Each structure stands twice: as C-alpha cells, then as structure tokens.
Amino acid sequence: MEIGVLLPTGTAQWGADDDPRELVGFGRRAERLGFSSLFVNDSLISPRIEALTMLAALAPATDTVALGTAALLPFLRRPVQVAQSLASVDLLSGGRLAVTVGAGFPGRFGRPLYTLSEVPWERRFARLDETVSLWRALWGGARSFQGEILRFADIPPTTRPFSTGGPPVWLGGATPSALARTGRMYDGWLPYPPDPADYAAGLLAIRTAAADVGRAAADITPAMFVSVRIDSDVERGRRAMDAYARAVYGMPLEELDQIQAVVAGSAAQVLERLGQFVAAGARHLVIRLGALGVRSQHDQLERVADLIPALRAAADTAAAPGGS
Template sequence: MRFGINLPNFGAGIGPDTLRGWATTAERLGYHLLTVSDHIALTPDADRRSPAPFYDSFTTLAWLAGQTSTIELGTSVAIAPQRHPLHLARITASLDRLSGGRLVLGVGVGWARQAFQALGVPYHRRGALTDEYLAALRVLWTEEIASFHGDTVHFDHVHTDPRPARSPHPPIWVGGNSRAAVRRAALYGDAWHPLWPQGPELAPALKVLAEDAAAAGRATPAFCPTIPLALTARPLPDRSRRLGQGSIEQLHADLVTLEKLGAQYVGLNPDVGDQRLRRPAEADWGIFEQLAHSVINTSSESLR
C-alpha cells in the first residue's frame, strides 16, 4: 500500500514557500503521491470551504514538478465538466511529459453550484458531461490525430502531441462516494477514489465496482481512497467517526482495514474542512514525519 498527502493549496499562510515546503518534505519522508484540490471559479460556496488565496491546481503541480524528482503529482479532484476535454488533454499530457510521467489525474463532477453558474456550465448535466469528457480524453491521449463525436463535444483531426509520458495514459482516478461515481469509475477510471469514506460503506461499494466493471468488460479499477488526517489525543467512539479521525491507534487500525479491502494508495488530508482548526504547515510536517517513521516507511506487516 502506498501513501499520499493532499496538501492544502489554499487558505491563510499558503504561498510559494509553503507549497515548496510541502512538496520537498513529502518527497524526503518517502510519501509516494502529492495531490492538490481544484476550483476554477472561487464563488462564495467554494470559498467557504476552500478560501482564497486558492492556487490553481495544474499550475501548482507543474511548478512542484520542477521542485521534486520522484514523487507522483495529482489532482484530488479536478472538476472535469468545467474544462473542455481538448484543454484538459493538452494540460495533462504536457504536465505528464514534463514531469517524467508522474501525473495522476483525479477527476470529479464538482459540487459548488455557484461556480457552475459563473462558468456557464449546466450544473444538472455535470455527471453526463464528465462521462463524455472522460471518453474524449482517452481518445486525445492515445491517438496522434484525434476525432470525437459525442452529445456535447465534437472535433475532428486534432493533433495531440505531446502525448503523455505514461503508456497508454496517466491514471484516471474517479472521485466521489455516490453510486454514480462508482459506476463512472467502473466505466472510465483506472481507480475509484472515494473522498472521506465511512468504513461500512466501502465493502458493498467495492463489490458493486467489480460487478459494474465486469459487466462493461473491464478490469476492476484500483481502490485509492483519501481520508482526513484528524488525530486526537484520545480515541473517538467508532460509531461516530470517519476513517482517519481519532487516535494514532485508530488511524493504524483504519489503515489495516483499508489494506484488507485492497487499497493501493491511501491519501491523507490534513485539512479537515474547518479553517479555524488549520495548523501551521510546519506542525503538519511534524505529524507527517512521525507517521512516516511509524507507518509509511514500514512494511505492511507492521500495521497488523
């Protein structure tokens, strides 16, 4: 099992020095993946959860690629229906090529309704648009001259070079916990990427994921969740907590659970949604260093 960090690319105290510090610290400590959040239009609904300054996800990843050498870089998650697939394909292929094949593209449908209104994208069609854009993206990544005709997107004879460094394309991690997200991951994804899942929901959802993939004639996508890193001095009641919340012992137990469910990557998110609880970056780095010594750089057997 591999481990990632979802660094906060927004909010008070975030800037070039902090972002660089997150990336170099994560790579030095042996974490495998660094992800950032995504918003294009920081409307009031989005700003309440992820306040300004908000650094653009792909620009940030491109810059961090030059500050690092081995750690994978990803989005958790890019709002797919807010970007035309021709634009998204160009950005991602260029970033994967320039980073030496280190891009992981996490995608989701988005939730901030006001942002969709600001961008002129129909909120009620965001799921259908995401499905079509993912289909178009695969064509653009794998064909030298691409054509595509869908319900919304139409293009012919588009030259695609540079194509991604990874073959046949960077991994697509489909985010979301809903039934529709599981279906989307089975049809279009290389991984299902639930965000802040609750333990009891995972085994049934993974069974459905496998069934949907088999029905579509595809291999079952990988399981790559992100959980909050919300450590407490004392254990929390299991009935009222999510995975990743509670004592260090509870976190260890949660990682064992995820490993038994087949998780290939587990992302840890230090931003728990309430900006009043944000710690200085240096404090977070200390926590991740402690985890690196006790969990990340040890064998899977040590989790048991």
C-alpha cells in the first residue's frame, strides 16, 4: 500500500505571505513523515508552478519517494520535447518517476486549453495514446515514429531515462473507453470516483481488458486520487473543504462532490471512508490536502501521516485470503 500526497503548487492554495520555494521543503517533510510519493498537477486554468519544473526541483532534494504527475496534459507540450523532459526527471530522481496522463475534459478544464496549445480537440484520446507510444519508442532508442496522427523521421538521439523502458505511465479517467485503454496499454490507473463501488467496477473492467490482451492484473497499478480534510467532525471539515473548492475550482463543495472523491471529517471518519476505497482495490492513494495556505497544508499533512499505518494494515487485510 502506497500513500502519496499532492503538493499545493497552485497559487490559489497559498497564503499571502507563502513562499513557493517552501514547496521543496514540504516535499522533504512528507518524505520524512512516511509518505511514499509526491505528486503535482498540471493546468493552465490557474497560475501554478509548472509540473515538470516542480518535479525537477524535488528530484535531488528527496531520496526515496516516487515523483508523479496527477495528471500531466501532454497536449500542452511538443511530444518529442516532453519525452526528453520526462527522461531527464527520471534520470535526476534515479528512476523514481511515475507519469499519469490525461486528455482534458469538456468545458473550461479542457477544450480552451487545446485552443491555447494549437492542438485539435478532435481525436484527443487517440493523440494521447500515440503520444505515450512515441515516448516509449524514444525511451527505447527509436529514431523515427509512424503513427496515425504523429509521424517523425530522423529524430536525433534523445536522452534515455534511468528506468529501462522509461517511467511507468498511468491513465486518469473512468469512462468505458478509458478503462479499456488502461487495460490494454497503461501501467496504472489514477481516477477519482466519488463512490468506492464505482472504483471496484472500473478496476474489474480494466483487469478484464488487460486479460483480453494477455496482460496480468499485476501489470497495472490501481491508484486513487482523493481530496482529504481531517477536522474535529464532518460538518467542520466540509466547511473547510467548501472554502477550498471555491478557491481552487470556483465551485461549491456540493458540485465538486458529484465529480471527485472528497473525504472530510474526524481522523476515524476519514480512515473509515478511505478504507472503503482500499477494500475496493486501491493500492496507491494520492491525497490532496483540503487546506488553504502552506501552514494549514503542513497541519493536514501531519494529520494524514498519522493514518498511514492503519491504511497499510487495511490493505494487508483486504489482500489476505478471505479479505475484500
């Protein structure tokens, strides 16, 4: 069982006096507290530290934690260039990189970004899959690539990653198409469904698709992205999470609840709810801390860290014969 944390790289999550350079120290502290991964997200919707820049800063400052994206939007970048950037971060971290990718969503979180990047919205999922195939080819030493959408000849030698074959690439999303594509070609799954039953059903669909092409269930990391706020009780925790949702997403918590996994309440209540996702099959939790201001983020980081032993014990129980 792996427990990771999303770094607060967006300016909407900072206080007036917060220094973004504190994020490196935040990552080091998470590592000392027992978190096994540090993730960053990626967007042009609101100002933030660019994802790969943040990971490059964390790579030499940390020792054991995995470094990941949740999720990287490849259409914002030139595909050969980003293969080079990801290989470089993998080298600098000694092979600790995991790359979750996504194609964006309709509305303000997706289509406008395609306009900014001058990439067609149409066939975005095929473009994403081809981009990942291109990366893997370049990481293996290929000098050309011929896909349906992406075609490159006479590519100069590119940087080879630390990991043989390159870092694992996970997919975000839980549509039927995303589940099938995850099973066929991706190394992990990082969705955020509000209901543990939906997570379990999605994971079953992925494993069925994987078996259809001769892949084993163990080839795909079952991860889960979830926003967490630990407070004295559910009501107080949800008030704080509502303020977070309005500041970061511009929407009330009741709307965010409909599309993302959000858990708030006392430590015992949060543990119980996260345990339901663990029982549904999640084995790498990426936790976004529902707090505004770096000081408050540090407080939530410590509270969540206290749950790590119990979450790992829950995973052991679920994996035991007769468990979930």
